[in-house]
Amino acid sequence: MRLTLRIWRQPGPDADGAMTTYEVDGIAPEMSFLEMLDTLNERLITEGEDPVAFDHDCREGICGACGMVINGRAHGPERTTTCQLHMRHFADGDTVDVEPWRAAAFPVVRDLVVDRSAFDRIIGAGGYVTVPTGSAPEAHATPVPKPAADTAFEHAECIGCGACVAACPNGSAMLFTSAKVVHLNVLPQGAPERESRVLDMVGQMDAEGFGGCTNTGECAVACPKGIPLPSIAAMNREFLRAARKAPR
Amino acid sequence: MRWCRPTVADMALATRAVPRPSTLATLWRSTIGKKTVMAVTGVVMLLFLVAHMLGNLKIFFGAGDYNAYASWLRTIGEPALHHGWFLWIMRVGLVASVAGHVVSAWQLSRRDLAARPTAYVHRRPRASYATRTMRWGGVILALFIVWHILDLTTLTVNPRAEPGHPYENVVADFHNWYADVIYLVAMLALGLHIRHGFRSAAQTLGAVTRRGDRAFRIAGNVLALVLTAGFVAVPVSVMTGVLN
């Protein structure tokens, strides 16, 4: 299989970038998208060119490191991570555009690598339960109704890849933030910090320069883990409730 | 890398030292709060529009009925309220809603555009038409409101401009092709705006649940359709000669 790739190349954070065209031949349909890029990079190295930089690590769809916008879609045409996207979803002769996540809060580091540390700061603002090691009560002291446990799990599945921000026309981090808010606020363990958590996390989210939600639903479509769109409504509910109670 | 948020906490287990801002400040300073303002003002305007549309339909009962209805509006609340005061209270409320809606939208839009400074090279249609036209549709509606007030409230641009005779003013108005065009375009924009805005407001206010999501979508579509059809019925009837 032969593809024409147009890849965003940008040498550094402050440098200008541009789409550069590469012809890649000998692509097997079993290859993952990243293995296809590996092949290109191996060639570029031997030709004395700079290989394409991209983030990746586990390559099994769980660490959340990889992510690129492929033909205008975050993580490409399938609902999965880039590392789990296989070349059988492309046809011989296709032209494929590859770009980094684009958002003011995710500055480009190099080529397809962006800085997503804003997500870490959102979690640091309140995405935890304050329970210093050793202070935990016996695990069965607090039963959790199964529906709450299931909801918590579904939202805890977020891998922090940033596809929601990349897909959102406003570069909004509402889906990411809501996933953590819902995960912890629905559990009895998260209840004592329920208000401060949502207020602080939303405050940090805004401070990072993410846009607001205009309910386009693009985030939930792009999410490789299927975090549902109504999570955002659930977070809004938590936020308004917390703002009303405004703990001093 | 920006990593540590500046914090007064020195000890790892320190508690919050800065008092939280008030509820209103919390709302106005956050994107979610601003959107709440948009949602609440949007719902207020929507309720007004439903009443407005129902009132408009009285035109099909003839000039007498319609003009009497119009003058009755000024007597609402009497004797507790002075003549016409109810309308003024309404107008103040509506102006405040429009202002809140527009200012929030303006600020949020600026923020949204700044959050995505570089566009993707590979463009593809995103979201639905109604979603993508919220901003420009909103601008059209704002301009329409100005024209609409000049036309049928202050009668500044109305071809007949006879105070106390709304039926005649309306019919005269819609004999002008450009008034029809302005009105029809605006009502189409209104339909699209409501279609996305209603569900959006429900989401912002946290009313949407996974099961209720579909219901809100359907309700938004129905509202949009009914309101557009109800409003459009008047000029279309004038144009087709049903009203004269």
Added chain:
Amino acid sequence: MTSYLDYSVGEPIADTRAPEGPVGDRWDRRRFTAKLVNPANRRAHTVIVVGTGLAGGAAGATLAEQGYRVTQFCYQDSPRRAHSIAAQGGINAAKNYRNDGDSVHRLFYDTVKGGDFRARESNVHRLAEVSVQIIDQCVAQGVPFAREYGGLLDTRSFGGVQVSRTFYARGQTGQQLLLGAYQALSRQIAAGAVEMHPRTEMLDLIVIDGRARGIVARDLVTGRISTHFADAVVLATGGYGNVFHLSTNAKNSNATAIWRAHRRGAYFANPCFTQIHPTCIPRSGDHQSKLTLMSESLRNDGRIWVPKAKGDRRPPGEIPQAERDYYLERIYPAFGNLVPRDIASRAAKNVCDEGRGVGPGGQGVYLDFADAIARMGREKVAEKYGNLFEMYERITAEDPYRVPMRIYPAIHYTMGGLWVDYDLRTTIPGLFAIGEANFSDHGANRLGASALMQGLADGYFVLPCTINDYLARQPRDEVDPAHPAVTEAVTRTTGRLDRLLAVDGDRTPESFHRELGQLLWEHCGMARDDAGLRKALERIPALREEFWQRVKVPGTGERLNQQLEKANRIVDHLELAELMCLDALHRTESCGGHFREESRTPEGEAARKDEEFGYVAAWEFTGDGAAPVLHKEDLVFEYVHPTQRSYA
């Protein structure tokens, strides 16, 4: 140059920290005898933690909660991405919620036995004790473990043990536990108690006057080399399975931190003990960059087979029952498809070596669910394994409901690592190793769902206690940044990077890694023999030589350069591989994950030699091109008496 084969045997080594007395009292006793640091003085102590996986994340958060200043590093862009996140199955704990006869002692017993009697009893018992607290801690953090309708925690049985003690969160237990630790760590980062350096890789250890006092690190974005000083250094950098190139480890997991520490004087224990997981998706071609594991639970209902005839290329559906060989059921009628990992892996290799393997290159065996679907119905199967089937189909484009899965063993976990005593101290004072980075508690073979348990036990409970004792006994002194040892470490690091960039050869770093991996897989993989290991020991130095002459690293060191990162890690893989082979060569017994062709029972199964090899092999680095020195730590079994495993 002396050959590695000329290694010498040095003074025996012993764990001097584990208290005497009944095994069940030792951890209590150690906690009491350990000196404490006055809470008010803790701010004056800095601890460096390298790595943010289960062990590192938990340790960083806990030390910060205790009041220490923590400086933490990870090579990923966020501490949330460490490879602990990919663990699927679950975490063991002796809670006995099922009332099925589980206890701390039983978990202890199972782990020592499962480790094929190559782990320390004191350590393992402590692990079993602490396991109970781990579950409490994680639940309180909001980790969404699977629950029953009554709201209580669900458990399942795992890896051939007879009790149901594995807590799980669907197939993403590692992710959920790691996010719990990451969230606790994030809280400390936000509070300013942990200074976090993401995208920063440790490249050397700074040892001053015999104590570990800091590290040399490279900012992967700017390329800046920096030094960081502390009163103690904790390595939580995971295992070294990536030496094999193809493994279930993350692509960037590496051995640099532990190998650099080894070169600075930390002994490396049991490097040849690697675990091979029997149920991975086979490689599909030369482009393969890593292997993906499928949960072992699949063997509960799937049947493993290959064609009886060599080179039978018919599609599986066309091979009649009579011409299929359900080899595990045939050879091990008692356990069938549920034999332990090492046995299942070796049996798969054997049938493939006989030319009966299936799929591309004949490197695979069938894992067939046809019988399970006929017995339980498709829906029941989907309920149990749906997400795994989906994952398999996404990768292979084959529908396991209709076509049998193809599986093949892959490198999964390394039981070896830096030698540590009961306090998790390496042989360099002030240097601690936790989690998979140490040689730890799993002996020669790790039980399923025990890796998460050990990482969290070390990070949350063991290290934060034992490090106190070390810090309390050290004089408080500042490191002089101009100390010759600091300059030497920095110069050595920059020198290595400059040298890599200067070679400008004609082969990519990846090509060397692949070649090394194949060599190791062939000769130091599932089954090893004298001749193969000697061959590998001959070949590795030659490959290293070639690497330094022909590697091509493009670009400069002054900015993000992923090829430079990779090449630098391969340098260490090329050195560590040699030690692995030497360790494998010297251990002429079969035990746990280590199978020596020459050491078999009359039935052809693994034969352990306890009198000869009942020790931990701790290797000392003696210089480039010099043969290492072997220090033996004799293992004493007071409670669980060695028996030969038998699954026939």
